[in-house]
Amino acid sequence: MEWWMSMPKVELHAHLNGSIRDSTLLELARALGDKGLIDFSQVEHVILKNDRSLTEVFKLFDVIHILTTDHMTVTRIAKEVVEDFASENVVYLELRTTPKKNDSQGMSKRSYVEAVLEGIRSVSSVDVALIPYTEDHRNLLDPLCSATNDKCNGDGRKKIFVRLLLSIDRRETTEAAMETVKLALEMRHLGVVGIDLSGNPKVGEWKTYLPALKFAREQGLFVTLHCGEVPNSKEIQDMLDFLPQRIGHACFFEEEHWRKLKSTNIPVEICLTSNIRTLSVPSIDAHHFVDLYNAKLPVVLCTDDSGVFSTSLSNEYKVAASSFGLGRKQTFELSKNAVEFIFSDNVVKDELREIFNSAAKNLE
Template identity: 80%
Template sequence: MEWCVSVPKIELHAHLNGSIRDSTLLDLARALGDKGLIDFSQVEHVILKRLSPIYTHFCVLKLEFDYGYLNTDNRSLSEVFKLFDLIHIVTTDHSSITRITKEVVEDFASENVVYLELRTTPKKNDSLGMSKRSYVEAVLEGLRAVSSVDVAFIPNSEEPVNLSSTLLSDASDKCNGNTRKKIFVRLLLSIDRRETTEAAMETVMLALEMRRFGVVGIDLSGNPAVGEWITYLPALMFARQQGLYVTLHCGEVSNSKEIHNMLDFLPQRIGHACFFEEEHWRKLKSSNIPVEICLTSNIRTLSVPTIDAHHFVDLYNAKHPLVLCTDDSGVFSTSLSNEYKIAASTFGLGQKEMFELSKNSIEFIFADDVVKEVLRKTFDSAAKSLTL
């Protein structure tokens, strides 16, 4: 696990609010309880629970013996979704959004994530004085508030050049008076599947307006059992025409026609791909669309039967482009380092293979070639200090 933390990593599928710290969710929920807006006693015990790591039976026993951090008092699937409902309630306040953003970036940076794409659905609530724009501005305020690391989130021609000589210290370096960790952060605005075509287009227009502040793309997410592909297609096509990147939650449930249509759209990336049929796999591999793999999430949501049977194996062996991600690190009690540990332990991958898996992720990021080159140099530098 120590090695998995020390290696530089790329995170491309992290939902902002789902990555909230347990302690922060507890604070925000307690505050709402004090105001009489929720029954705090009904959610406190769920927040305080932790999920045990996802491993094979052998690895679980070994971890329990070596580290002693397994907790048998785990969140059930229904409790996981209760947390998502709670998070939706506590994230209607601008200051809460700013706090969550700041802490999420700090948490990813602390485990040597050197490039982070955060995705979030801009909320609109007139009664609370929140517009989609003010929501995104609260996120940006959170990025500016980070002080423990240097955050490069405004994409312009000078940013990578100015940072390239000192950017992203070796993974083995510790923060000290002369060396600070640095992280690239880019934002994806999510279209919720509950939204209308007009609301989806509003999100795309906002992304275009906020592009100069690091918004680089559009994500389609939300309850996969809700809505129809044709509803969001006009907004997604417009986003791509305007030069925004597009990634789709694809194959979270069994919906053969939608999966086929999504792959026909040729997004720059897709997430999950759990309920693919043979024709979908053939189409995916022929199109070479990178897949955002979220191991813990897929197991916890029962999207795949066991970790051993995860489609990561087939894609990895086929040398298909893929990247390990967390999805919702707070709700699922995981981290990107933990996802790397799970992949290595379950599928028998060594440190060299894991390092290459991480480095190859650079090619799938939604950033320009200058940023990619800086990241390649970061990995090359880290390779000299890591034992591979």
């Protein structure tokens, strides 16, 4: 196994519906095509296309969401996505997804998230630690593991920590965003740790989401924002002034934004392949990762949408190593540093640090 694959990794920016296997998407599309509900040949073409602009990516998400409307499918994709990350030695995964209401399927935002959690719990190829220790002391008795329950992998089985972030879609109203935050609060004891703001960056206004994001932070939820995916100087400034615990992308930052970012030390979730594919960054050589990394600012490599962009977290580390001349030890340190930016408590961080320290011995 190549070292970037066997190295432990931390994934902090992965959208559930963007991480679906192509094979699963095609299977779902074929089934709907057979029922005459969609034109399979049209959808197949969209799924298999490789390079997409940012606008085309959001069109693809509309197609994906037509294919993944029922609870059973949501549960299936959540299970497969966790299995896929675990299989490439991701030891901690923060998965994010937008709770969806769909009356025709009897789906509420809550039942959608329950279906996602059911999928995560049903993973059997690896032990899953989902319930935050600090949220529920009963999980010490939970056979599905707690952060401190070492019986879970005492038999040498692999273990992955999984946490869920609920996304607010930029198309949503203040009320809908607030509903998502309230849901996250009610589901904290089940593994929901924070809120993400995502969706088409050309749509919506910061002031619409602000009340819900403020409320989330007041209530102790972690917040991460998609920030600077398109040129929008005022919004970037407003987002940085909000002081989220992390931001994603930061592609269209201007000098004043970099200054603010540097002074606040907000960690940046970097999605190399996604940024190149969507042309948010002209080429890998021009990617802002280099400046942030050289300035020793907090950065973490992530996939964004491993299915949509045909990548994996191992591949993102491989691309960073080869494009920016990082050696094996530097790449390992980059991966290990991500532990410091996770939305989990010190118990989890300590366990992850131990995993990395023990893996570091193989580097020598």
